[in-house]
Amino acid sequence: MSEPSRSQAHVHREPSDAATGPVGTRAPGVRRTAAGVSELVQAALPLIAEWLPTQRWYAGKGRPIAALTPVVGTPLQVGDPALLHLLLRVEHGGATAGPGDVYQLLLGIRSEQPASVGPMAVLGRLAGGTYDGATLYDAVHDPELTGRLLEHLATGDRFGSLSFRRTPGPGLPGNLPGRASTAEQSNSSVIYDTAFILKLFRRISPGTNPDLELSLALSRAGSTRIPRVAAWFECRLERSEPATLGLLQRYLADAEDGWELALDQVARLKGDPSPGNFAIEAHRLGRATAEVHRVLARTMPTARLDRARTAELAGAMADRLDSAVTAVPGLMRYRPALRAAFQQLTAAHLDGLQVQRIHGDLHLGQAMRTPQGWVLLDFEGEPAKPLAERRLPQPALRDVAAMLRSFDYAAAHLLAGAPGQDPELAQLAAAWAARNRAAYCAGYTAGGGLDPAGTPELMRALEIDKAVYEVVYEARHRPSWLPIPLAAINRLADTV
Numbered sequence: 001m002s003e004p005s006r007s008q009a010h011v012h013r014e015p016s017d018a019a020t021g022p023v024g025t026r027a028p029g030v031r032r033t034a035a036g037v038s039e040l041v042q043a044a045l046p047l048i049a050e051w052l053p054t055q056r057w058y059a060g061k062g063r064p065i066a067a068l069t070p071v072v073g074t075p076l077q078v079g080d081p082a083l084l085h086l087l088l089r090v091e092h093g094g095a096t097a098g099p100g101d102v103y104q105l106l107l108g109i110r111s112e113q114p115a116s117v118g119p120m121a122v123l124g125r126l127a128g129g130t131y132d133g134a135t136l137y138d139a140v141h142d143p144e145l146t147g148r149l150l151e152h153l154a155t156g157d158r159f160g161s162l163s164f165r166r167t168p169g170p171g172l173p174g175n176l177p178g179r180a181s182t183a184e185q186s187n188s189s190v191i192y193d194t195a196f197i198l199k200l201f202r203r204i205s206p207g208t209n210p211d212l213e214l215s216l217a218l219s220r221a222g223s224t225r226i227p228r229v230a231a232w233f234e235c236r237l238e239r240s241e242p243a244t245l246g247l248l249q250r251y252l253a254d255a256e257d258g259w260e261l262a263l264d265q266v267a268r269l270k271g272d273p274s275p276g277n278f279a280i281e282a283h284r285l286g287r288a289t290a291e292v293h294r295v296l297a298r299t300m301p302t303a304r305l306d307r308a309r310t311a312e313l314a315g316a317m318a319d320r321l322d323s324a325v326t327a328v329p330g331l332m333r334y335r336p337a338l339r340a341a342f343q344q345l346t347a348a349h350l351d352g353l354q355v356q357r358i359h360g361d362l363h364l365g366q367a368m369r370t371p372q373g374w375v376l377l378d379f380e381g382e383p384a385k386p387l388a389e390r391r392l393p394q395p396a397l398r399d400v401a402a403m404l405r406s407f408d409y410a411a412a413h414l415l416a417g418a419p420g421q422d423p424e425l426a427q428l429a430a431a432w433a434a435r436n437r438a439a440y441c442a443g444y445t446a447g448g449g450l451d452p453a454g455t456p457e458l459m460r461a462l463e464i465d466k467a468v469y470e471v472v473y474e475a476r477h478r479p480s481w482l483p484i485p486l487a488a489i490n491r492l493a494d495t496v
């Protein structure tokens with residue numbers, strides 16, 4: 001490979017141990033600092049501090065940044081453009097701030113800003129030193145640089161603590177340009193032609209990300225209900241087990257997103273109140289969910305509920321409710337009823353019920369309808385939960401309850417902007433949700449899953465728990481959607 005041309009915008013490539021070692025000076029015990037990388041990172045930090053809070057995937061919104069500490073910086077391309085992979089710890093002030101969060105950044109540095117990089121992806125111009133005047137930007141939007149990442153995945157490269165890994169099977173083309181996905185998401189994805197999609201996890205925790213862990217388990221079991229895993233990359237973070245940084249999967253080019261399909265059906269209710277055929281799809285989706293659950297139960301650890309575990313399950317729900325009440329005080333009035341619903345779990349004869357690994361954040365946007373049937377995506381679990389919690393075995397019906405919430409969301413979307421103003425439409429929307437929720441549950445049972453109707457207290461508690469999560473999620477990310485889960489809470493509280 002020819003040496004890239006150098007310019008004022010380059011990143012120095014140092015001998016490998018130095019270039020890919022930890023950078024910065026704040027962490028104790030750091031190895032030798034790579035001067036070139038360190039200089040670049042120091043110049044970039046003020047721009048990163050301004051830009052981070054504007055990103056959808058940034059979890060620290062509303063909390064001032066107390067410190068930004070580079071953890072590992074790895075130059076993946078030198079010259080102009082340069083590509084710097086950076087893991088960065090963000091700390092917040094205050095007594096309860098904790099150790100902070102580590103984020104993954106893929107930074108491009110060029111003397112000229114590329115046309116594909118829009119204003120939201122530009123961090124600014126670097127000032128001073130070797131990089132003076134160069135544009136610093138989110139390289140996810142630069143096809144040349146994301147193409148570079150695919151090359152590393154294809155060759156299974158290693159750069160210091162960064163390892164690129166391939167699954168056995170057909171080789172990967174290393175030369176496809178990547179375009180940034182425009183999907184609304186918690187991480188960032190790059191689509192390579194119509195062949196692959198690379199998800200770059202943004203908030204990084206030590207350990208295997210459940211998305212990789214479960215997708216690999218399902219792939220290895222031969223399941224066609226997920227896009228085949230082609231490669232991933234990871235980093236050993238502060239001497240703990242490797243943290244998953246990115247996941248490359250087959251791109252489902254001929255698939256339709258379940259959320260879009262559902263919205264399309266719901267929108268038609270306005271002009272044509274006939275039922276439509278989404279219930280058939282909902283039934284098939286229920287079957288697909290059951291199939292995935294069966295494989296996960298067969299290939300990954302399971303356990304059984306007993307009194308103590310059930311009490312723990314109910315207690316965790318009550319704790320999540322209490323934190324949610326603090327974040328969204330509007331929930332306070334429902335607290336007694338919701339707590340009572342969780343309490344009733346302990347008397348619900350759940351002993352012996354199997355718990356297992358599950359999807360953890362299932363909704364219509366995570367289901368793609370392909371010509372071969374429904375395929376499920378994104379087994380990461382709820383991004384706000386700590387990784388260890390997301391990996392705990394759960395009642396499989398948790399996923400069912402989450403999907404039921406999604407039908408409710410799709411129906412409520414129809415009423416957005418006109419709440420309570422058109423009772424006829426509200427009735428149609430409610431009937432649509434009820435029909436599809438029932439079809440999904442029937443499909444789930446027909447596919448070998450547990451009948452949700454058999455454990456009504458558990459289903460109600462799981463649905464409440466999800467709606468509570470959604471209240472916090474919407475308050476944080478999409479405040480205008482907050483009425484959707486709040487209406488569900490209101491309705492569910494009335495049934496206790």
Ligand SMILES: Nc1ncnc2c1ncn2[C@@H]1O[C@H](COP(=O)(O)OP(=O)(O)O)[C@@H](O)[C@H]1O
Pocket residue numbers: 181183184185186187188189197199227249250251252253255257365366368377378380
């Ligand atoms: N393999 C795939 N094929 C086609 N589209 C995909 C694929 N994986 C993800 N997508 C699209 O990208 C969106 C976001 O993906 P997801 O894995 O849910 O990311 P995140 O965890 O960041 O929210 C999905 O809703 C879907 O529209």
Ligand SMILES: O=P(O)(O)O[C@H]1O[C@H](CO)[C@@H](O[C@H]2O[C@H](CO)[C@@H](O)[C@H](O)[C@H]2O)[C@H](O)[C@H]1O
Pocket residue numbers: 184185186187259361362363364365366378382383402405406407409410470473
């Ligand atoms: O897909 P993500 O992993 O990013 O999940 C998060 O965002 C979802 C929204 O994009 C959010 O889902 C909620 O909104 C959906 C409609 O946009 C709805 O279908 C879901 O039922 C509802 O929970 C999800 O909760 C959040 O974790």
